[in-house]
Amino acid sequence: MATRLRVPYVIAHADEALPHPLVFVRRPFTTPRLAYVTPRPGDRADNGVLRARILDNRQGAPLWRMLNTARQWRCMERVLCQVCGQEATDPETGRIPWVITATAFRAIRGVEGSGYTSAPATCRDCIPEALATCPQLRKSSAVATAARSEPAAILADVFRPGPGRTAIHTDRHNVFVGLDETALLRRVLATQLIVRLHDLQPAPRLASRTG
Ligand SMILES: [Zn+2]
Structure with a gap:
């Protein structure tokens, strides 16, 4: 049976959280680079950016204020809907x-x-469901269409190397880091992929569309 309030595809769930101890890897002639203590395939996005580890099973209570990094990234790269995932x-x-x-x-x-x-x-x-059920969207949003989108930046937590291989959080959360900021990208853990939208045009009629 369909539930009245769907949990959007992109929302994180409580049982998806994973511990992710970090270190700085030092190699000769290069600056230290942030990595997981136990590296695994898929830790890094295609562009080499280290991503926050998270399961992708939608188990546990929805965490309405948090996005699941894996699904958010997939939505951005493949231009999927954040509500239904299509x-x-x-x-x-x-x-x-x-x-x-x-x-x-x-x-x-x-x-x-x-x-x-x-x-x-x-x-x-x-769109109509998203606007009707999300208080944040009702308050301050506009419906538009874009001609295309392309990955341009990330939101990330910034770390600095401590003694030995340790990684120390700098308390800088959700920092906007451009994909061309190669030096800074070695010191961050990405939580969201940011895209640049091109040729945005207002589309208020989509907000009230039925069926
Ligand atoms: Zn959808």
Whole structure:
């Protein structure tokens, strides 16, 4: 039986948490690089960025304020809907519906219709439900469509090397780090992938669409 309130695909669940002890790996002639004590395949994204370890089984109570790093990343790379996890691109128009929220969006000065966001797309069918059930979206959001999106940055926790191989958290959480900031990328643990949106156009009618 369908439940009235779906837990969005991208939301983290309590039993998905994993411990992830970190170290700095030192090799001759290179600056130290953050890694897990016991490295595993998949620790790093395709671009080499170290990602927060998390299970992807949607078990346990939903943690409504947290995104699951694995699913958030997948949504961004494959342009999936953050609510249902299916392809978000509208097959009729070829454009990507996106609910733009003040907290998750950063405009790019001097570039009209463009910006960075850490919130994945929302498919056309899921937009009315997302707006109706999420208080944060109701408060401050606008519905738009984008021509395309591309990975541009991450949100990350920043570490610094301590004595020996130890990794010390600098207390800098959710720092915006561009994918071209190669020196800083060696010292961070990424929690979310940020994309740059191109050719954003307002689409208020999608908000009230039925069926
Ligand atoms: Zn959807």
